[in-house]
Amino acid sequence: MSVSTSEPISPRYIHINPVTNKVHLLVPVVGGQEISTDNTCKATVALREFFDGGALRELTAYKQALMLDIALLESDEAGRESKNARLVQIEAYIEAVSSMRGSFNNAMTSFLQQPSNLYSLQLRPRIQDNFSRVMNPVFNVNRSNDGNGTPLSALYNAMYATFPTTVVAASDPQSRLTMLVLNALPESASFAEIQQALSEQSLALFGLTIDFTQRTDGTPATKEDIDALMGFGADVTREDYIDALLGACALDVWETLPTPPFYSIPAATPVDERTERLSILTQFFLANLNIYCKSRSLTTQNFGMILDNSTDLSHDLASLVSTALARDEDVERAVCDFFNAHANTFNLSRALNAEDLTSIRQTFERTYRTVTATNENPHMDDFMILDRGATGEMAKFVTHQGSICVNLAEIIDPTVVPSHSDYFASIRADFAAHPAEVPHRNESVAGEIELDIETLFTRISEEQFERLPQATKEACRAHPTFAAQQLLRQFLNHVARGKQDEAQGLLEQEQANLQSLLRTPGFFTDYSGRTFNCTAYEYAYWAKDTHMCRMLEAYMDNETKTLMLAHINANDTTGLTYWQNNEEHRSAHFDLTPCKTALQAFLSACSAQEDVDSVGKKAAWLQLGKAQRDVPAHVAQEYCRPGVNNSFDPCPEFNEPRLIRTLGFHNWTDSRIHNWFPLPLSNDGLGIRFAIVRRGRWGATGGQSNGRVWTDWVISTNLSADLTAITRLDEVRTADLTLSRANLNPQAVAHSPGFTPN
Secondary structure, three states: OOEEEOOOOOOOOEEEOOOOOOOOEEEEEEEOEOOOOOOOOHHHHHHHHHHHHHHHHHHHHHHHHHHHHHHHHHOOOOOOHHHHHHHHHHHHHHHHHOOOOOOOOOOOOOHOOOOOEEEEEEEEOOEEEEEEOOOOOOOEOOOOOOOOOOOOHHHHHHHHHHOOOOOOOOOOHHHHHHHHHHOOOOOOOOOHHHHHHHHHHHHHHHHHOOOOOOOOOOOOOOOOHHHHOOOOOOOOOHHHHHHHHHHHHOOOOOOOOOHHHHOOOOOOOHHHHHHHHHHHHHHHHHHHHHHHHHOOOOOOOOOOHHHHHHHHHHHHHHHHHHHHHHOOOOHEEEEHHHHOOOOOOOOOOOOOOHHHHHHHHHHHHHHHHHOOOOOOOOOOEEEEEEOOOOOHHHHEEEEEEEEEEHHHHHHHHOOOOHHHHHHHHHHHHHHHHOOEOOOOOOOOOOEEOOHHHHHHHHOOOOHHHHHOOHHHHHHHHOOOOOOOOOHHHHHHHHHHHHOOOHHHHHHHOHHHHHHHHHHHOOOEEOOOEEEEOHHHHHHHHOOHHHHHHHHHHHOOHHHHHHHHHHHHHHHHHHHHEEEEEEEEEOOEEEEEEHHHHHHHHHHHHHHHHHOOOOHHHHHHHHHHHHHHHHHHHHHHHHHHHOOOOHHHOOOOOOOOOOOOOOEEEEEEEOEEEOOOOOOEEEEEEOOOOOOEOOHHHOOOEEOOOOHHHHHHHHHHHHHHHHHHHHHHHHHHHHHHHHHHHHOOOOOOHHHOOOOOOO
């Protein structure tokens, strides 16, 4: 059968370079493609959502999908190697995002203050958003008032003094174009010069490329043809040729052209509203002009601050805008001419030309229409504008899935994830040649896997089965062996997760399949993410879960016992194979040494460092938590079982006939009961934020390593008791394995008729 791969094609935040197989995690800074469409509050929420769970959820889901695909592929099958490489990278990102949860705001703030292709601007509307916060703006207008409430912005005051009496002329696109062409032409302009000026000004004014040498019917628009068509004689004027060419070459263009922003205010608009809109339009155009000049190294200045520092300059600019509007002139051109006339004041390295004007005008109109198309920015306070044409070191920001984003590798602190510093350096290098808009879909990861249903059953766990495509699951359920395979998966999962009662219940109800369940190996994953392909007993023996071993042994016939004895003999010699974190491991038994070492290291840190907030103590505390993530379920259940007689002080004998299988512990951070297992889907919780101790008769307890409370609590519980108890538990369970061998020997006394499941 053909199974579609599970690796998602359009995951949020994730881009795969199809050439290098590098995984890029893109952090959304603000919504938008060229200009921010989110207000300040929403931008902050989006960033927090990424680091406080959104990215980890996406990465974890991606990891699970990759693990499923890898499980279905043969070791030498096409695609497996590249998927393995992506899985390693996803793991690195999970660790990095987890480590940045408490520092992402500072990291992003610092990065936004560096030179890049993302520019901030802050305007002064009449009614301001009090939450507006802008870092290192390229353009901004003073938003403060003096003690009497008078605005301190000279530009704002000049506009509000001038614009209330401004009369905006009624304008149509064709008339404006005609005026621009006439102003650009000499009186004695030739027909070819008129054609050229029409093309240039159409592009500059409207962003339209119109060929005025071709008529709309495809025939040439020569002087002779136009003269014959219109009956022109010797007295023909420039205006006549302009009108004729517009009618012959661009007759249907003008009906669909939008009104220029400065002329878009309806005549009936109240004076106060018209004044405010003209003020914002002027500020917004100045900001676009400033960003254009800054991005092309034409200036280093903030034009808003220069204008605010000069009442005369601000008054002259406001008057110029007002006059141009009253005369139906090109406001944008007039403003650029004003800046050319004051080039020294604005520190311009050269004059702005027609090409500059065209680019500035087009960006201004495009971005203004974008931000006014919705109600997301009613006050028009602040924005970010992306220079999509930037290249090289400046091109740090891109657009991806509707947001302006930055690669996580750009903002990661290498000291937070030192083990991956080389990897993130390679990611930055790989991303250097990115397009301005990163593709939303990773088509290169899509594929099909060919395998038969019986093989599929043997390669995946119960949880992985549920993540298969619906059509594949339905085909599997219709297969004659599905019920048996499903039962086996449930049984193996119960054993691996310390669910002894549930595992025993299946054995009791499946008497006809009893020995088959005990003898048949299968794929399953324990709570710590270790994936095995073995029988239930082999896992219990490897994990030293001898309570589970005793229960399983009681249901075995002699043939099954002989088979299991052969298996554990082989495993004791060569080790049992399992996979964890995409790496193959082999060991005879689970080793508690890392947990004991971490306990000792924490006790040593407590003895050596009096400071309750010591970095060393906190690191040792979390290292203990990481070791505790790896313990088999029965070890966690020894910690968590309640009762006065189950304290670790004095040290238990660990010889009770039955283990209370509970995983709940008290989390002192939120005073609630949490479960040791299952671990969160993302790298969080145990080992990332806290560790767990046995707190006397009250059972297991744990919490975040912050401040005096955690230190006093941990020391008061006397962790040395935990170390003594874990050492004793390891010794007892290792000795119990000898009894397992005896019980599997058909001649052993342990297999007398009196031996029953406990």
